[in-house]
Amino acid sequence: MTKDECKQVVLDIIADIAPDEDLSNVKPDVRLRDQLQLDSMDFLDIVMELRKRHGIEVPEADYLQLASLDSCANYLTPKFNALSAKS
Amino acid sequence: MKASRIVITGVGLTAPNGNSLAEFRANLLKGVAGIERIEIRYMGSQLAGVCHYDPLRHQTKKEVRVGTRAGSISVYCAREAIADCKVDWAALPKDRVGIYIGCTEHGNVETENEIYNISKFNYDTKFWSHYHNPRTVANNPAGEASLNLGVTGPAYTIGAACAAGNLGLIHAAQMLRLGEVDFALCGGVSESIHTFGIFAGFKSQNALATNADPHKASRPFDKARNGIVVSEGGCLYTLERLEDAQARGAKIYGEIAGYHVNSDASDYVLPNPVRQAECVRASIRRAGLEPKDIHIVNTHATATPLGDIQECEAIRAVFGEGCPETSINNTKSYIGHCMGAAGALELAGNLPSFDDLTVHPTINVDDLDPACALPGLVLNQPRKVAKVDTILNNSFGMLGINSTLIVKRFAP
Numbered sequence: 001m002t003k004d005e006c007k008q009v010v011l012d013i014i015a016d017i018a019p020d021e022d023l024s025n026v027k028p029d030v031r032l033r034d035q036l037q038l039d040s041m042d043f044l045d046i047v048m049e050l051r052k053r054h055g056i057e058v059p060e061a062d063y064l065q066l067a068s069l070d071s072c073a074n075y076l077t078p079k080f081n082a083l084s085a086k087s
Numbered sequence: 088m089k090a091s092r093i094v095i096t097g098v099g100l101t102a103p104n105g106n107s108l109a110e111f112r113a114n115l116l117k118g119v120a121g122i123e124r125i126e127i128r129y130m131g132s133q134l135a136g137v138c139h140y141d142p143l144r145h146q147t148k149k150e151v152r153v154g155t156r157a158g159s160i161s162v163y164c165a166r167e168a169i170a171d172c173k174v175d176w177a178a179l180p181k182d183r184v185g186i187y188i189g190c191t192e193h194g195n196v197e198t199e200n201e202i203y204n205i206s207k208f209n210y211d212t213k214f215w216s217h218y219h220n221p222r223t224v225a226n227n228p229a230g231e232a233s234l235n236l237g238v239t240g241p242a243y244t245i246g247a248a249c250a251a252g253n254l255g256l257i258h259a260a261q262m263l264r265l266g267e268v269d270f271a272l273c274g275g276v277s278e279s280i281h282t283f284g285i286f287a288g289f290k291s292q293n294a295l296a297t298n299a300d301p302h303k304a305s306r307p308f309d310k311a312r313n314g315i316v317v318s319e320g321g322c323l324y325t326l327e328r329l330e331d332a333q334a335r336g337a338k339i340y341g342e343i344a345g346y347h348v349n350s351d352a353s354d355y356v357l358p359n360p361v362r363q364a365e366c367v368r369a370s371i372r373r374a375g376l377e378p379k380d381i382h383i384v385n386t387h388a389t390a391t392p393l394g395d396i397q398e399c400e401a402i403r404a405v406f407g408e409g410c411p412e413t414s415i416n417n418t419k420s421y422i423g424h425c426m427g428a429a430g431a432l433e434l435a436g437n438l439p440s441f442d443d444l445t446v447h448p449t450i451n452v453d454d455l456d457p458a459c460a461l462p463g464l465v466l467n468q469p470r471k472v473a474k475v476d477t478i479l480n481n482s483f484g485m486l487g488i489n490s491t492l493i494v495k496r497f498a499p
């Protein structure tokens with residue numbers, strides 16, 4: 001998985017949990033909370049959907065890694081690739 | 088101290104056969120029922136009353152996703168009632184608004200959904216939603232309405248089984264009289280068709296209706312009745328003290344004339360006609376009326392073989408033969424049993440009778456059960472009457488809770 005593909009995975013999840021938001025111009029280097037109406041429960045949703053849909057675990061200590069699309073990609077891409085290497 | 092007079096100034100509703108009072112009333116007069124078949128988890132196709140309002144009329148997609156069906160129904164009904172009563176909502180102090188919503192139950196739907204969800208993950212509870220608690224707390228439907236409306240006054244639910252719709256109105260009237268709030272949104276809601284448990288429970292109790300024709304399934308007082316049709320719905324009213332309503336020139340649907348709530352203290356599920364009759368009598372007494380002064384009695388009857396007979400026994404004991412101006416009807420024959428919303432919805436369907444002097448009938452009575460034969464029962468066709476000054480609304484529930492509410496024509 002590339003980092004761009006990883007960002008799309010995260011955007012697909014956000015599209016479901018924040019269905020009123022326009023995601024066409026999300027800036028990858030800006031905190032998601034600064035450009036979208038997302039609260040702490042929504043971030044828990046992102047964590048839950050990563051777990052449900054992709055088997056990815058994000059421990060609470062790493063939640064800050066999900067702040068922006070860029071940080072999501074940096075943090076999650078190796079996890080996705082490690083999972084696909086296992087399977 | 089003289090109690091304030093409390094009046095109804097707005098109605099917002101969604102029923103299986105209408106999403107506004109005008110639509111609902113028109114269908115009650117035309118004999119249009121609203122029952123259909125839906126798929127129920129683990130049980131397959133079942134008869135149910137489904138509401139077809141547009142949630143996005145008053146909620147964002149996210150509110151609908153995060154919240155509950157009962158919360159969504161509450162928001163819809165509250166917003167529609169506020170629009171109907173034409174109050175200057177923006178100017179109303181939100182800390183002086185109370186939201187009092189009757190519920191039969193709450194949390195079953197959301198709990199069942201989560202258990203089903205984790206069943207797909209080998210029952211690993213780390214897949215259990217973090218929304219479970221805010222969705223299942225008993226105040227959820229009122230809380231979602233307070234969030235949507237920005238109401239900072241008291242907002243809570245009243246658990247009273249199927250008597251709950253009346254209880255919402257009664258409690259609001261009491262709070263207005265106590266001066267706790269200046270404006271109340273009140274009534275009842277139900278999301279019960281989204282839990283298999285309520286269907287399975289009634290089925291195990293041999294109390295779930297079956298019929299090849301969905302619209303014929305709910306048939307109180309008919310010999311062939313065979314149980315309850317479970318429905319969802321909601322109806323919220325705006326209630327105000329008379330002087331406040333008059334000061335802003337509000338339209339007044341009617342005045343809360345009397346009410347009573349009591350308990351059978353006799354059985355978990357079987358009704359008690361003696362206590363029901365006591366409840367009805369006490370409400371009439373509180374209104375300063377006599378049975379012959381009641382012009383419409385909306386029955387609670389749910390179409391169970393025994394329950395209908397017992398309510399008829401209670402009504403016969405109160406109204407007997409000496410009430411020639413009393414008409415008796417039923418709304419569940421159209422919309423099934425809307426549980427916590429039933430009392431509030433059934434009252435709403437009758438309110439227009441003050442203006443059109445027409446009593447909507449109970450439908451689906453092809454062969455009247457002699458044990459349910461009551462003088463004044465309006466069967467299958469609307470009845471024009473000379474006078475409608477009072478409507479008495481019965482709502483009874485499990486564990487033996489009885490509620491009766493009387494609304495009278497407003498006369499300054």
